[in-house]
Amino acid sequence: MKKLIPFLLIMLFFACKPGKPEADIKFNSEHISQIISEMTDLMINDVTNPPLAARFFSYACLAGYEVVSQNDSTYSSMHGVLNKYPRIEKPQGLVGYNYQLSALLAMMETAKKMQPSGSLLEKYQQQFLDSCRQEGFSEEVMANSLTYAQAISKNILAYAKADKYNRISNYPRYAPTNQEDHWYPTPPGFFAPVEPYFNTVRSFTLDTCIQFKPAPPVAFSKDKNSAFYKLLHDVYQEGANLPKAHQEIAAFWDCNPFALQDNGHLMVGTKKISPGAHWLGITAIACKQAKTDFPKAMKINTLVAISLMDGFLACWDEKFRSNRIRPETAIRRYIDPNWKPLLQTPPFPEYLSGHSTISAAAAVILTHYFGDNFKYTDTVEERFGLPARKFNSFQEAAIEAGISRFYGGIHFMDAIDNGRAQGLQIGEWVLSKAAQKPPVIAATSKTE
Numbered sequence: 001m002k003k004l005i006p007f008l009l010i011m012l013f014f015a016c017k018p019g020k021p022e023a024d025i026k027f028n029s030e031h032i033s034q035i036i037s038e039m040t041d042l043m044i045n046d047v048t049n050p051p052l053a054a055r056f057f058s059y060a061c062l063a064g065y066e067v068v069s070q071n072d073s074t075y076s077s078m079h080g081v082l083n084k085y086p087r088i089e090k091p092q093g094l095v096g097y098n099y100q101l102s103a104l105l106a107m108m109e110t111a112k113k114m115q116p117s118g119s120l121l122e123k124y125q126q127q128f129l130d131s132c133r134q135e136g137f138s139e140e141v142m143a144n145s146l147t148y149a150q151a152i153s154k155n156i157l158a159y160a161k162a163d164k165y166n167r168i169s170n171y172p173r174y175a176p177t178n179q180e181d182h183w184y185p186t187p188p189g190f191f192a193p194v195e196p197y198f199n200t201v202r203s204f205t206l207d208t209c210i211q212f213k214p215a216p217p218v219a220f221s222k223d224k225n226s227a228f229y230k231l232l233h234d235v236y237q238e239g240a241n242l243p244k245a246h247q248e249i250a251a252f253w254d255c256n257p258f259a260l261q262d263n264g265h266l267m268v269g270t271k272k273i274s275p276g277a278h279w280l281g282i283t284a285i286a287c288k289q290a291k292t293d294f295p296k297a298m299k300i301n302t303l304v305a306i307s308l309m310d311g312f313l314a315c316w317d318e319k320f321r322s323n324r325i326r327p328e329t330a331i332r333r334y335i336d337p338n339w340k341p342l343l344q345t346p347p348f349p350e351y352l353s354g355h356s357t358i359s360a361a362a363a364v365i366l367t368h369y370f371g372d373n374f375k376y377t378d379t380v381e382e383r384f385g386l387p388a389r390k391f392n393s394f395q396e397a398a399i400e401a402g403i404s405r406f407y408g409g410i411h412f413m414d415a416i417d418n419g420r421a422q423g424l425q426i427g428e429w430v431l432s433k434a435a436q437k438p439p440v441i442a443a444t445s446k447t448e
Helices: 007-013 029-046 050-071 099-114 118-135 139-161 165-170 227-240 244-252 275-289 294-322 327-334 354-370 380-384 394-407 413-435
Strands: 258-262 267-271 376-378 389-391
Touching: 029 050, 029 099, 029 118, 029 275, 029 294, 050 099, 050 139, 050 275, 050 294, 050 354, 099 118, 099 139, 099 294, 118 139, 227 327, 227 394, 227 413, 244 394, 275 294, 275 354, 275 376, 275 380, 275 394, 294 354, 294 413, 354 394, 354 413, 389 394, 394 413
Parallel strands: none
Antiparallel strands: 258 267, 376 389
16 A cells, blocks of 8 residues: 555654654654545545545544643643534643644544544554654653553544434435436446435534535526526647646546556556545645644644545535536437546536635635745645645645646636635635624635
């Protein structure tokens, strides 16, 4: 399994030399990002869908952040901030632990229990503890830190269980309709829809999934003079004359957890990271570049993950309400039966664009902490053979992520523009909840 950062480099992350007193041993943002990378590798292995991936990231980060909030008075618990988040107490009488080590272990303990292949994290955790031992941690401190982590993780796992995701399997199997304006599975896999009941899961910050309900999509029409037909023709024309630069943008932001490539005699599956994993990778780059300290990095990662989860909840609620046809289906039916999009069409309805929504939301969080003009190089996709891309701001990246869906032939422009509008609102809402201040909702959202 490929690693974003090889384990052998973990020792270099410690800001100390072996033999230092335990009180002087510090962790940094890269330790947090490495755990997220390990979780991402498991998600690639398990073919975890994008909304579910955001759920896993959120609870793991919350476990780490809860430990931080109990030990650093600068940071407050999420009790009273997140929906139905419990008051979690520190284990009574526990002393002689390192809280940053406990925070990292709490992330691992939570991921191990939540992810289908989470048991594979056990080997990584043991290697991580071995590195801590070599750095000078005593067996007593490591044991106490793990005990603390497990106590916090147990509470977070109970909170996760109560979000009702585990009830989804009890719902009737979702059946696509045959209405001509509705979504229908697309080739080559003709996969069943992803998470049609995701809007039944408890959100972290939203009052309701329709709190930021977007304007309805442009009405379906076969009339060649209609607004819908213009949207359809725009996608078709873009795909027919796609510049190399647009192809590169589409490929960079593809983030399709499982795509099938038809090689004539054989279907080849390729696995990649989810859109949420990409944005947490960007978070890692920003935290490292800004030399963000451990507690702050834990909070930033947590809020980004929460914005991803709530972004997917709101977006998926709209997807299965409007249930709009994908460009691939409509173009083949009404314009060109042999047309294929550059990117593989994802298995769920078209409106809104999920990538546009969650990218805008994550960019709001990152901009709040790092500024409007934070220049960085996005190397997240390098391990999938794609060159790094440079950005002048997080919102510039979010806008590019959105328009990539148009270049790739899988979304209409109103889904991209209105998805971005929803994402901006959700990002601001998450920040306002975290700060317990009235939200400032973005007034403009058009793709630039």
